[in-house]
Amino acid sequence: MTMNTEEYNFDDITPVPVIDDNDVVLCKIMYTEEFKTVFGYLRALLLKKELSERALYVACRAIELVPAHYTVWEYKLDIVKKLIETENFNLSDELKWCSNTAINNQKNYQIWHYREMIIELIIKKELDGDKSQYDLEKEREIVGTMLEKDEKNYHVWSYKRWFVQYFSLFNDETELEYATKLIQDDIRNNSAWNFRHFLLFGNPEIKTISTDVLSSEINFTIKMIELSITNPSSWNYMKSLYDMSINVNYDVTDIEKIVYKFSADLDISKLDQNIERVSIPAFELLSTIYGTQGLSDKQREIFTLLGERLDPIRKNYWAYKSTLL
Amino acid sequence: MDGLINVKMHTMCHKRFLSLLPSKYQSEDSNKLAIAYFSLASLQLLNTLETSFTVEERQKFIDFIYSHLITTDEYSGFCGSLIYNKTEESMELAATCFSLQCLLILKDNFKRINRRKILNFVKACQLSNGGFTNGLLSKYVKDLRYVMIATTISRILVKDRSKVGEIIDIPKLYSFILQLQSYDGGFSMYPGDESHCGMVFCAVDSLFNINQINKFNHKLLLDFLTHRQIDFNTFNKPEYDWNEYADMEDIGGFNGRLNKYGDTCYVFWSLASLKLLSLENIVNTEKALDFLLNKTQNFKMGGFNKTTDPDEFPDPMHSFLGLCALSILNHEQVSQLNCQLVIPQLSYEHWLTL
Numbered sequence A: 001m002t003m004n005t006e007e008y009n010f011d012d013i014t015p016v017p018v019i020d021d022n023d024v025v026l027c028k029i030m031y032t033e034e035f036k037t038v039f040g041y042l043r044a045l046l047l048k049k050e051l052s053e054r055a056l057y058v059a060c061r062a063i064e065l066v067p068a069h070y071t072v073w074e075y076k077l078d079i080v081k082k083l084i085e086t087e088n089f090n091l092s093d094e095l096k097w098c099s100n101t102a103i104n105n106q107k108n109y110q111i112w113h114y115r116e117m118i119i120e121l122i123i124k125k126e127l128d129g130d131k132s133q134y135d136l137e138k139e140r141e142i143v144g145t146m147l148e149k150d151e152k153n154y155h156v157w158s159y160k161r162w163f164v165q166y167f168s169l170f171n172d173e174t175e176l177e178y179a180t181k182l183i184q185d186d187i188r189n190n191s192a193w194n195f196r197h198f199l200l201f202g203n204p205e206i207k208t209i210s211t212d213v214l215s216s217e218i219n220f221t222i223k224m225i226e227l228s229i230t231n232p233s234s235w236n237y238m239k240s241l242y243d244m245s246i247n248v249n250y251d252v253t254d255i256e257k258i259v260y261k262f263s264a265d266l267d268i269s270k271l272d273q274n275i276e277r278v279s280i281p282a283f284e285l286l287s288t289i290y291g292t293q294g295l296s297d298k299q300r301e302i303f304t305l306l307g308e309r310l311d312p313i314r315k316n317y318w319a320y321k322s323t324l325l
Numbered sequence B: 001m002d003g004l005i006n007v008k009m010h011t012m013c014h015k016r017f018l019s020l021l022p023s024k025y026q027s028e029d030s031n032k033l034a035i036a037y038f039s040l041a042s043l044q045l046l047n048t049l050e051t052s053f054t055v056e057e058r059q060k061f062i063d064f065i066y067s068h069l070i071t072t073d074e075y076s077g078f079c080g081s082l083i084y085n086k087t088e089e090s091m092e093l094a095a096t097c098f099s100l101q102c103l104l105i106l107k108d109n110f111k112r113i114n115r116r117k118i119l120n121f122v123k124a125c126q127l128s129n130g131g132f133t134n135g136l137l138s139k140y141v142k143d144l145r146y147v148m149i150a151t152t153i154s155r156i157l158v159k160d161r162s163k164v165g166e167i168i169d170i171p172k173l174y175s176f177i178l179q180l181q182s183y184d185g186g187f188s189m190y191p192g193d194e195s196h197c198g199m200v201f202c203a204v205d206s207l208f209n210i211n212q213i214n215k216f217n218h219k220l221l222l223d224f225l226t227h228r229q230i231d232f233n234t235f236n237k238p239e240y241d242w243n244e245y246a247d248m249e250d251i252g253g254f255n256g257r258l259n260k261y262g263d264t265c266y267v268f269w270s271l272a273s274l275k276l277l278s279l280e281n282i283v284n285t286e287k288a289l290d291f292l293l294n295k296t297q298n299f300k301m302g303g304f305n306k307t308t309d310p311d312e313f314p315d316p317m318h319s320f321l322g323l324c325a326l327s328i329l330n331h332e333q334v335s336q337l338n339c340q341l342v343i344p345q346l347s348y349e350h351w352l353t354l
Helices: A033-048 A053-065 A072-086 A091-104 A110-126 A136-149 A154-166 A173-185 A190-201 A211-227 A232-247 A253-261 A268-277 A280-292 A296-310 A312-324 B007-018 B023-045 B055-066 B093-105 B115-124 B144-157 B161-166 B170-178 B197-209 B219-226 B234-242 B264-276 B285-296 B316-328 B345-353
Strands: B069-071 B076-078
Touching (some): A053 A072, A053 A091, A072 A091, A154 A190, A190 A211, A232 A280, A253 A280, A312 B219, B007 B316, B023 B055, B093 B115, B144 B197, B264 B316
């Protein structure tokens, strides 16, 4: 199989054969001819350390075949760095390649780290190091497209987190609206809840918690809980707001009210008749509240209730929690 | 259901993974040594490694693994596949870890290993923030997985746990790991990312390997781990009715993140983390067994599927981690697993003699 195309010629390169099949005695993969050709040439070019357009072409082909190949990404970046110095090479084409590759293979997560590097290069080489000149919409768009396909794609969310951090978008209105929209689309999207938490409380440079933010988040989360009282994602978020409030001595009355509404306010002997008002995570947070209040007997009662009736699959865990009291 | 597994069928499944793989596995080429590790370890857990392959065959496996070893003046490490050039930049921590684990399972004597140079390589991969990259040139891969891999290699090569500090900057690594703990008690890949049960095991195992596991409060962590076990009952019925990621078949199984499907591997990541904390019994072990044996085990091909989706095929990782989970759950047909190095106890005992 030839590597030559209309654009690139490799006649001067002697490919380094991939493997002698007889050497492989474990997990022998039946490589296609394409695979053997591409990697034969990649190996030869890597040994030559050739930084050229045709080498870039081979690197791209190799990445399509084996996204987890761990030296080809560095090689590709080296080629790109060389090409922008010497020729009329456009970094935005590289970004387009990143987007297409990501959309065509959602499991290719290496692409997102590579995209970060390309953005850093663009800012350095084309925008005089001024991040504020960068078009943020382009990034919001690709992340949006990816999350429409899979709203919990871990690596895309990780990239979104990098984006917020790199461009200092903590508390940013557009980002916050996006988080709110995704939560409203699917209140059980824990990735969106986590992103919201990061936006509002994740700035490593700000050590104090704003009570304004706490207050508005408590209100927001109460509304979300009212919409779906058994959803663990919103309750986990509320638990975090509660812990932060206690830490900064912020008023927890509103949190307590919503917790009591779906736990302590109910007649324990008639929970079966009140199922639409029972919330297991509310009882769990109730036990935390009792803990804060120093009411260990009441805490023990809740653990027993959880283990015996509400959440029997975690019976041993709730019993274990009782032993810690 | 008598709760027994068909050992012969699971053995056949792993023997298949170890022999010839179709071209769709090409994209996994760099993870070939991981596949070898998953399946060799599985056969050992099933007590069929030595009946599956002759002494000569196993020696050939050892030689094959050593054919991935690259040694320079300063460093030594393995590469992930023979498609890599034998140059310094092709060494990676992941392949090194899987190779060492394979060698221990195959009862190699490590005579061909240069411990000092491999440890130099590990040391060179630690970053100024305490974390680890996968290789000397690697700019991209630097998440928590490589921390677990680096600490595992160090443990395998440095018997005396108190001396691991000569290779790894432990205080820096400790704070690197702790900053990854999220508000819900789990750990994430990077600070601010979502908690993920696989990352939790990486964190717990790393802390165990560097002897720091008891330094922090486990309360929130235990909450995260135990809540990975899935249940739908009358008191959380809306979660079944309204969550598009809900499946009755998942009851007893574990998910990796909140509101996601159950998955074979998360039974292991959760249980193994709890086992390292000596608390594996605080989950519902009976229901976990039911999930693995009756819902994700592949009855036609052996091995385990990832989820309860009947259209899936078993893959090497889930087939291995399903057995590992059964081992922690004391299944009578699966031998004991050492959760610290994630190798069969028998291989761990071999390690002790080296």
